[in-house]
Amino acid sequence: MKNQFLLNPNLHFLNFGSFGASPKPVFETYQNFQKELELQPVEFMIEKAPLYLKNSRIALAKYLNCHEDDLVCVTNPSYGVNIVAKNLRLKPEDEILTTDIEYGACDRTWKYYSEKYGAKYIRQKTNFPIQSKEEFVEEFLKGITPKTRLIFISHITSSTALRLPVEEICKAARELGIMTFIDGAHGPAQVEVDLQKMDCDIYVGACHKWMMAPKGSSFLYVRKEWQDFLDPLVISWGYEADFPSHSQFIDYHEMQGTRDLSAFCTIPKAIEFMEENNWTAISKNCRKLVLKNASTLCEILNKKPLSPINDDFIAQMFSCEIDTKNPKGLHDLLLQKYQIEIPVMPHGDKCFIRYSINVFNSQEDLDQLFSALKEIKTIEIS
Numbered sequence: 364m365k366n367q368f369l370l371n372p373n374l375h376f377l378n379f380g381s382f383g384a385s386p387k388p389v390f391e392t393y394q395n396f397q398k399e400l401e402l403q404p405v406e407f408m409i410e411k412a413p414l415y416l417k418n419s420r421i422a423l424a425k426y427l428n429c430h431e432d433d434l435v436c437v438t439n440p441s442y443g444v445n446i447v448a449k450n451l452r453l454k455p456e457d458e459i460l461t462t463d464i465e466y467g468a469c470d471r472t473w474k475y476y477s478e479k480y481g482a483k484y485i486r487q488k489t490n491f492p493i494q495s496k497e498e499f500v501e502e503f504l505k506g507i508t509p510k511t512r513l514i515f516i517s518h519i520t521s522s523t524a525l526r527l528p529v530e531e532i533c534k535a536a537r538e539l540g541i542m543t544f545i546d547g548a549h550g551p552a553q554v555e556v557d558l559q560k561m562d563c564d565i566y567v568g569a570c571h572k573w574m575m576a577p578k579g580s581s582f583l584y585v586r587k588e589w590q591d592f593l594d595p596l597v598i599s600w601g602y603e604a605d606f607p608s609h610s611q612f613i614d615y616h617e618m619q620g621t622r623d624l625s626a627f628c629t630i631p632k633a634i635e636f637m638e639e640n641n642w643t644a645i646s647k648n649c650r651k652l653v654l655k656n657a658s659t660l661c662e663i664l665n666k667k668p669l670s671p672i673n674d675d676f677i678a679q680m681f682s683c684e685i686d687t688k689n690p691k692g693l694h695d696l697l698l699q700k701y702q703i704e705i706p707v708m709p710h711g712d713k714c715f716i717r718y719s720i721n722v723f724n725s726q727e728d729l730d731q732l733f734s735a736l737k738e739i740k741t742i743e744i745s
Contacts, residue, residue: 364640365723375728377705379719380524380549380680383572385633392632393577396625408621413608415628416617422631423570423582427551429558432609433590434582435616436627440548441468442596443567443583446616447544448476450593455481457512462503464489464710466521469546473515482512493670496528504535513542518556518566519549522710523669524682524717526554533563542589548572548581552637553646553678558584565589571626573679573721576633580626585612595619640722649679649720656729657681660718663736682717690714693739701735703728 367386370376376384385393396415400407416436424431437443453459459473463486470486477484487506493499503516514536519526529545536543544565550556552573558566566584570576585593590612595601601611601618608614636642657672666684670676687693690707693716697703707716718732 368723370723373702375701375703375731377703377718377720377724377728377732379721380521380572380717381706382578383569383575384721385571385575385577386636389575389629389633389636390577393625393629396628397623400623400625408624412624412628413617416624419627419630420613422634426634427556427558427568427584428560429584432613433587434584435613436624436630437567437581437583437616438579439571439581440546440567440569441472443581444469444472444544444546446583446593446596447565447567448472449596451476451513453477453480453482453512456510457482458485458508458510459483459513459515460485460487460503460506460511461515462487462489462517462520462527464520464523464525465515465517466546466548467710469515483510485511491669492667493525493676495671496531496675500528500531500535503532507539507541511541513544515544515546517549518545518547518568519553519678519680521549522682522708522715522717524680524715525670525676526678528675529563530561533561537562549678549680552642553680570630570633574630574633575636576629577626579623580630583616645722646679649722649724650674650677652724652726652729653677653679653681653718653720656718656726656733657683659729659733660716660736663733663740664716679721680717680719682715684713685716687714696739697732697735701731703732703735705732 368384369387370384420431420434424434453476473484485506487503490502516529516532517527518529533543543563545563547556547566547568549572551568564586568582570580571578595615597619599618599620601614604614654672654677657668660683661668664683664685690709694707697705705716705718
């Protein structure tokens with residue numbers, strides 16, 4: 364299926380996790396929506412777009428097992444995080460509990476609003492190597508205090524590529540009456556996302572990563588009881604709408620003035636593409652390749668794995684700590700000399716290299732990575 368993607372065929376593309384990549388049929392659908400918009404902009408924006416967005420919410424809700432009215436389209440997960448953070452109306456001494464391995468943009472968002480209102484953003488330390496899901500949950504929940512207002516945690520982390528036991532954490536939080544917000548940027552289509560089963564209050568996810576929709580296509584799910592307190596980041600036609608729908612939540616967040624909605628409109632096609640190509644089986648094979656090679660990467664870099672190498676913590680990405688004083692220099696060397704696109708990411712006082720595996724990847728891509736790392740292992744990247 365490599366020829367189904369527009370990716371440069373000369374690259375060993377091991378960074379699907381950052382921005383995804385759209386298959387040709389999905390990208391063509393995207394371009395068709397853009398052409399339709401340009402042929403009759405007024406009709407598209409006023410008459411057609413609301414119906415297309417509704418179709419996207421219906422398809423997405425079925426895929427995620429939730430109600431279509433509990434979803435709105437947002438351009439990216441960071442946008443969704445900002446909607447919630449701005450509206451949470453934090454008070455002095457409120458606490459947001461998270462881990463110390465969250466995505467940098469989200470850390471910055473919560474830090475900004477916590478400092479603005481005198482609240483505390485508690486980054487609970489993750490002890491590596493993680494031994495088990497039970498240990499992780501136990502250690503994380505020690506961060507809860509009577510002041511904990513919200514738990515914010517990744518479904519799958521970015522730099523460390525770890526699948527976290529969010530279902531167990533949501534269950535514990537529900538019993539304690541604490542609101543939960545899951546950052547699922549890497550969740551949908553990399554692992555099963557069943558929002559009814561998960562029982563979180565809020566979930567933000569990307570369709571343009573593992574679901575393979577075009578860039579700028581994500582969603583925000585909010586449990587009904589919290590929807591009315593979320594003002595949009597931009598007050599526009601959805602407020603006191605001339606033709607209101609049955610949902611203030613949808614009106615507020617979808618009626619945002621002029622913008623290209625084409626990426627959102629392709630969500631049903633992206634889901635259809637996965638269904639037609641038995642993506643459940645493809646993902647399973649990708650995970651096998653990830654797991655098969657994880658120990659090799661750790662051995663080459665002389666590092667212990669961050670967690671057990673199993674389905675509890677590892678999906679279609681694997682990350683290992685790497686010793687380098689120049690992450691960008693190492694990334695650029697791997698790209699320019701070895702034609703390998705792979706992220707080398709600083710996080711705190713450590714640095715991680717992370718490979719992603721999707722349908723177009725093979726053992727050859729990982730062998731190229733391993734060969735390159737062995738060759739430059741003793742070179743100081745300047």
